[in-house]
Amino acid sequence: MTPLLEVRDLAKHYPVKSGIVVARQVGTVRAVDGVSFAVNRGETLALVGESGCGKSTTARLALRLIEPSAGSIHFDGRDVTRIGGAALRALRRRAQIVFQDPYASLNPRLNVGDAIAEPMAVHGIGNAASRRARVEELLGLVGLAPFHAARFPHEFSGGQRQRIGIARALSMQPELIVCDEPVSALDVSIQAQVVNLLKDLQRRFGLAYLFIAHDLAVVKHVADRVAVMYLGRILEVASKRALFAAPRHPYTRALLAAIPHPDPQRRGRVTPLGGDVPSPMAIPPGCRFHTRCPAAQAICREQDPALRPLADGHQVACHLAETLPEAISDTGAGFAPAAARRLALFAKARAAV
Numbered sequence: 001m002t003p004l005l006e007v008r009d010l011a012k013h014y015p016v017k018s019g020i021v022v023a024r025q026v027g028t029v030r031a032v033d034g035v036s037f038a039v040n041r042g043e044t045l046a047l048v049g050e051s052g053c054g055k056s057t058t059a060r061l062a063l064r065l066i067e068p069s070a071g072s073i074h075f076d077g078r079d080v081t082r083i084g085g086a087a088l089r090a091l092r093r094r095a096q097i098v099f100q101d102p103y104a105s106l107n108p109r110l111n112v113g114d115a116i117a118e119p120m121a122v123h124g125i126g127n128a129a130s131r132r133a134r135v136e137e138l139l140g141l142v143g144l145a146p147f148h149a150a151r152f153p154h155e156f157s158g159g160q161r162q163r164i165g166i167a168r169a170l171s172m173q174p175e176l177i178v179c180d181e182p183v184s185a186l187d188v189s190i191q192a193q194v195v196n197l198l199k200d201l202q203r204r205f206g207l208a209y210l211f212i213a214h215d216l217a218v219v220k221h222v223a224d225r226v227a228v229m230y231l232g233r234i235l236e237v238a239s240k241r242a243l244f245a246a247p248r249h250p251y252t253r254a255l256l257a258a259i260p261h262p263d264p265q266r267r268g269r270v271t272p273l274g275g276d277v278p279s280p281m282a283i284p285p286g287c288r289f290h291t292r293c294p295a296a297q298a299i300c301r302e303q304d305p306a307l308r309p310l311a312d313g314h315q316v317a318c319h320l321a322e323t324l325p326e327a328i329s330d331t332g333a334g335f336a337p338a339a340a341r342r343l344a345l346f347a348k349a350r351a352a353v
Contacts (some may be wrong), residue, residue, distance in 0.1 A: 002077045003038035004208050005062060005095070005176055010035045010071035012057055016281065027281045031057045033232035034071070036307065039176065044202070044209040046223035046240075048216070048255070050277060054232040055212045056100070059178045062210060063095055064088065075176075093123055096169035100181040100212075102161035106153040112139075113149030116168045123172065138167040142197060159190035166197065170205075178210045183218060195222055216256065220244060228252045231288045232280060234307060237315040248316045250293045250324065287319070295320055 011034055016027040032054045039045045047055050060066045062073060064080065072081045080091055099105035106115055116138055117131040126134065136146040142163040153161060162182060169177050179198065183191040195218060201207060213219050219226060219240070226243045228236040228251060236249040247253045254273035275292040278284055284291050290300040299319050307317040314321075 001040065003074075004041045004076060005210065006038040006074040007058075007062055008036050008072045008074070010058065010061055010073065011069045012054075012061055012066065013069040029280045030232050030283060031280055032061060032068075033280075033283070035229070035232070035234055036071075037227050037234060037237065039208050039210050041175070041208055042202070042206045043224040044211050044222055046211045046213055046219045046226045047229055048213055048219055048226060049229035050255075051214065052277060052280075053229045054280075055214075055229055056180050058229070059097070059180050059210060059212050063097055063178055064091075065097070089123070093172045094174055095176040095178070096172055096174040097178040097180060098162070098165050098169050098182045101185055102158045102165060103153075103185075105165050106161060108153055111150055111152050112156075112164055115153075115164065116149075116171055119168065119171050125172075134171065135167075138170055141170065141201070142167045143193075157190075158186050159194060162186065162194055163197065166194075166201070170201070173205075174207070176208045176210065178212070180212045181214070182211075184213070184215065191218065198222065228255070231277060231283060233288060233317065235289065235317045237307070238313060242313060246312070248310060248312075248314045248321045248324070249289075249318050250295050250320075251289050254292075287317075295324060 010032060011030070012032040014029040014031060015025045016029060017023040018026045035054075035058055037045065037047075047058065049055055057066070061068050064073065068081065072079050074080070075091060075095065080088070083091070106112075110118065113132065113135045116135045120126060120131050120134065125131070132149075135149050139146055139148055144160065144163055144167070148156075148160075153164070156164065165182075182198070183194050186194060198209065199222060202209060209222075211219070211222060223240045225237065225239050227234050228243075228249065230251050236243070236247065236252045238248070243252065244256070247256060251273075258273070273292055273294075278288070278291060284301075285304075286302050287293070287296070287300040287305055290296040293300065297320065303319065305317045305319050307315050309315050310321060318324075
């Protein structure tokens with residue numbers, strides 16, 4: 001089956017220049033540095049990692065909101081890296097985005113009805129009357145009332161604004177929605193409502209999501225597969241169940257171990273992750289994680305591991321994946337108490353709908 005979205009060796013490098021009269025390049029920020037992944041129809045691929053690892057840049061590259069330095073982007077089997085004009089506009093109808101900041105993503109001078117109808121007007125869909133009817137329908141889908149169309153963004157809470165952003169993305173009847181940390185700026189109880197709304201819309205319309213997040217409780221609730229990103233590169237890809245049960249990369253284990261655990265003995269068995277993330281202007285040779293990896297060996301400092309498949313369905317970029325000791329499971333009763341409470345809150349919010 002052809003993936004709906006597939007990116008291959010995607011890269012985004014920003015030149016760093018210095019000089020007042022004559023600017024010269026003094027370095028390169030490798031924000032995204034050879035990323036490959038695929039999103040299938042109707043599934044949710046979560047892209048996780050520490051802040052600054054390149055997740056949001058990857059999301060914007062996938063939609064060509066920014067231009068890649070290298071690599072290719074395939075949508076429904078077609079290479080869209082070099083298309084433009086009408087062809088690129090047609091792609092916009094099939095792939096939309098929900099931004100992280102619900103306050104900055106809406107034009108304060110447009111009322112909600114105009115903000116949701118604007119994409120339809122730009123693409124020449126329907127007339128004014130049909131667009132008004134569609135706006136009312138979309139507001140109902142995201143849990144708002146038709147009269148909200150006449151109000152302005154400053155009259156809404158953060159959660160309501162994010163619902164408006166989701167309605168705007170749905171106005172094009174897309175097949176793929178990129179969710180760039182859509183709940184990170186919201187209160188916990190509101191996060192549950194928005195995440196459950198996204199899951200309900202996915203089942204109803206068969207949507208595929210590229211879900212950018214750093215909150216593992218949200219990822220555990222919403223994702224089908226998870227890709228772990230570090231310093232511009234994907235280090236591990238696996239199904240949600242497999243990744244939380246048996247992470248194969250030391251960095252993935254460190255992310256899971258960073259969640260507080262109720263059992264001091266099990267918490268003590270985890271080697272804490274030390275050091276700082278290296279600068280994307282000075283990426284270390286070999287494995288880019290070796291400067292913080294407690295299991296690093298000589299080969300890690302010399303050779304950059306490729307993302308390769310393992311027998312259990314994982315893909316991992318680690319020389320030592322087969323020889324690392326068994327990881328502590330992070331599922332079931334062992335899942336961190338804070339994350340477990342979040343999952344329970346999601347389930348409670350869903351049951352109340």
